[in-house]
Amino acid sequence: MSIARGLRHYCPAPPQRRDPMPTAPPSPPTLSIVTPVYGCAGCVEELVERCLRAFDGHERIEILLVDDASPDGAWARIEELALRHPQVRGLRLSRNFGQHAAIYAGLEHARGAHVAVMDCDLQDAPEAIPSLLARAREGVDIVHAQRTGRRDTLGKRLSSWCFYRLLGWLSGVPQDHRVANFGVYSRRVVELLLRMPESERCFPLMVRWTGLPSDSLPVVHAERAVGRSAYDLRKAARLALSIVLSHSDKPLRLVVKLGMGVSLFSFAVVLAAVWLYFSGRTGVAGYTSIIASIWLLCGILMFCVGVVGLYVGQVFKDSKRRPAFVVERETGAEGSLADA
Template sequence: MIEAPFISVVSPVYGCKGCLEDLVDRIAVAITPLGASFEVILVDDASPDGAWARIVELSETRPWLKGIRLSRNFGQHYAIAAGIENARGQQVVVMDCDLQDVPEEIPKLLKALSNDVSVAFGQRTERQDSTLKRLGSWAFYKALSWLTGVKQDHTTANFGAFDRKVIDTINSMPERERCFPLMVKWAGFRSAAVPVSHAQRTLGKSSYKFSRLLRLAIDIILSYSDKPLRLVVRMGIIFALMAFTMVILSVFRFIHGDIQVAGFTSIIASTWLVGGMMISCLGVVGLYVGKQFNDSKGRPYYIISERINE
């Protein structure tokens, strides 16, 4: 039986074929001085640029490099799930493949792990992203903090080092909707934010377009917070009180002769307003029901079609 490595590095791959050799070699150079055995797991999330062939080629001369190919594009967080569920190390590093997460910072993250600290997130103090992307990230995490009641940090993402017990806990969570950093934070293990460098993207373009980011944000909010449902109940109560107040006011004005004929405009306006609110509330409830329907199917959240060096 092959002895398990002490360190596992997991990276989901999508649209970054050109930088994979640089990625794995820089990871090896960064970890080798630590004197610990290691493995690098690249998870091909059906990358459209033929990344799998490149992973196979690189693995032929690097026995510590392992590859997992998903049957189709499942998404970044599902690719991470596939990687960490197949990682064997006592310490696991998760990072992106585009080299914006700097491999040379891995020893710093691993050093931050101790008996007291089980999670070391890389804190990007100077993000090398566009202003619009940074602003969108800040707004999303602020909204998510309010909705979930758990403080979120927009300067941290997937990049980090995690103790084995943290990875085992995340792997044991049965929910289909996966968001790796939120699941880690929910688990509640003691964590540290380690300032790390953040590089500019040199190859390819981000696959997260606005529509995809919006869909991801909605999925995460619905999966990790029930506050939208509670907001719907509050809005219903507020509108009911407003309607009751308007009825009392109208009766009072009618008794005093201020109203001779009921206004057509006010009736139409109130009908459209209440109707729109009811449809919106049903839509929110429907989204939650849809999530439960998908979970009830019990389908796997990723499917592996090929492996190398396993």
């Protein structure tokens, strides 16, 4: 017993370890600003500064800059801004997936109760976001920025007007060519958009599809700060075709109507030929009319089969269920590879 007491005397028990007081997790941001970045490395810093000045610390905001594999070294600028400003987060996609896929990547990582979506070329004024947010907090789920005084070229404005008129006719839903991606959206809208599994995405059309309460505020459209639009005529036409195939089945119904019209016309021609035969006024069939009829009908048939084939290709693309984008890297998570 004495030996044991001596050992306890010379080897006292280690002091009790006290756990630090638990700290409350940081509050989530009230607003997330999502911006796809492509070809605008020169104006990213100004974009961030103007977003921060627009709120001047009155809101807990985060700025999500999604680098859509920009060829001008935008990712290095985004990492630098993320180190300088705690409100900035960056996502780098593994390749160029397109503007709308980049927007969805930002939406999936956004944590705010409201999400603002805007382009990175500063044609969308960050100073308009507080007004859009204030209107959204009045109970409106979707608040669009309606562009006034557009600074685009005449050709781009005309093509935009024609496209939205055509799309409105095909889809049966009126479209406003002055409304694009810029706006503020509630968390309910964002959750609905993230549940849509389409491979071909068009952000403003899918927002309008939700049918939730919406409003629009006029916002002055500014000059493009740097670079030029990545949508040339070929890319714009390809995007328009993909959007029409993904959001409207009216071309298929038009093909059916065309087929019915050709059939009725052919039936009328047959009746006329039979009547001429029995009336004794049948002449020798002309070679030109026969060849012309064959080529006309073959052309119509090939056109109809091509339209159906485009829709079959769209179904095949959706059936593969591939992710719409792949995030190669995030600021603060080096080397991570995640897809969504």
